[in-house]
Structures are given as C-alpha cells and as structure tokens.
Amino acid sequence: MEAKEYRRIFYKNNKIMFGLAMLATAIETLMDVYLAVLIKKLMDVSIGGTIEGLLELMITALTFVGIRIIVRLGKREFKFRFMKRAVESYRNKAYEDITQKGISAFGKESTSNYISALTNDVTSIENNYLLGNFEILSGLLMVPAAFAIMFFYSWSMTLVVLLLCALQILATMAFSGKAEKQEKLISERMHHFWLWFRICFMGLG
Numbered sequence: 363m364e365a366k367e368y369r370r371i372f373y374k375n376n377k378i379m380f381g382l383a384m385l386a387t388a389i390e391t392l393m394d395v396y397l398a399v400l401i402k403k404l405m406d407v408s409i410g411g412t413i414e415g416l417l418e419l420m421i422t423a424l425t426f427v428g429i430r431i432i433v434r435l436g437k438r439e440f441k442f443r444f445m446k447r448a449v450e451s452y453r454n455k456a457y458e459d460i461t462q463k464g465i466s467a468f469g470k471e472s473t474s475n476y477i478s479a480l481t482n483d484v485t486s487i488e489n490n491y492l493l494g495n496f497e498i499l500s501g502l503l504m505v506p507a508a509f510a511i512m513f514f515y516s517w518s519m520t521l522v523v524l525l526l527c528a529l530q531i532l533a534t535m536a537f538s539g540k541a542e543k544q545e546k547l548i549s550e551r552m553h554h555f556w557l558w559f560r561i562c563f564m565g566l567g
Contacts, residue, residue, distance in 0.1 A: 371455050372448040372492065379444040384499055386437035391500045393430050395507040400426060402515075441496065448492055 373380055400423055407416045512520040 369491075371451045374451060376444055376447045376451070379440055379447065380495075383437060383440035383444045383496065386433055386440055387496045387499055388503055390430070390433050390437055391503045392507060393426070393433065395504060395511060397426070397430075398508075399511060445488060445492055449488060452487065 400419075404416075404419055404423065407419050411419075509520060509524070512523060
C-alpha cells in the first residue's frame, strides 16, 4: 500500500477528533499569546493603576486561567483519542496487508521489515507525522500573533527578534540533513536487529 493511502487511514472515522484537537490547539496557542498581554497589563496596573483596576484585572486573569485549564484538558483528551484511533487503524491495516501476503512472500522478503512496520515505524509516524500536525498549526498561529503584539508595543525589539529567528532558521536548515540521516540510520539498525533476532531464533529452533 502506498504512503498516501496509509495517510488516509489515519483520518478515517477520525476526522471529528482531529478537528476538535486542532481547534483546541488553535485556541490554546492564541491564549498563550494573549497571556503575555495580560501579564503586561497586570504589571502596568500594579505600578500606576488603581485598586479597582487591579481587582478587575485580577478577576479577568482568574477567568483566563480557568478557561485555559479547560482548553488544555480538552486538547489533551481530543489529541489522545485521535492519536489512539490513528495508530490503531494503521496497525490493523498494516497487519491486514501482511497477513494477505502468500507464504512464498515471507521467504523472499525480510520479515524484519514487517516487524519494524508494527513497532518502531509506528513510533516514528506518531512523533514525526501525527504530532507534527499540531505543532505546525501552533507555529503558524503563534508566530504572526506574537510578532503583531510585539510590533504594537515595540517595533525596534521586534526587528531584533526577527533577526534572531532568521539565524535560528538558518541553523536549523544547516543541521536538518544530519538529523534525517540519523533517523534513517536508526531505522536501518532496527531492521538489522530484527533480522539478526529472526536468524538466531530460527537457529535455536
């Protein structure tokens, strides 16, 4: 089965949980950005504001914290259900595809590939693909929102941060190839390990 078909399986009968998890992620991200604004307001009121203004802002802050906790718990629950269904769907389909192969296929192909597909490949898909959806959305929302707030308060500081971010991106691009090579190396070693394990097991048999 092609990778595109496997990707469809992740979201089959799972789109509602995925949508809710993405929505909770978006709300949480924007609330994290607003938290910086709220803290600044608290600092300004505590320095030069009135008692009434401080109490009003404290009530707003407590309400914010309560909503933030609810959103966090919702995100955790939706994401957990989505990940669980996606991984179970992948494992079931991978197992189904493996069991549909003829006996001759197991003699021609390395069965360690099948074992890897049901073990370490699942972990790689979960960490690098499924969780990546939420990280990408969070980054796409947080970066422009944060820069908009920073530019509103201090455009000069925003330019400094932009420069630092550009340097970070360049560093990431420079070292991303090495990280990919390491991931492939780990996958190959896991493949050889299962192959060695199979040979030893057959030898003992």
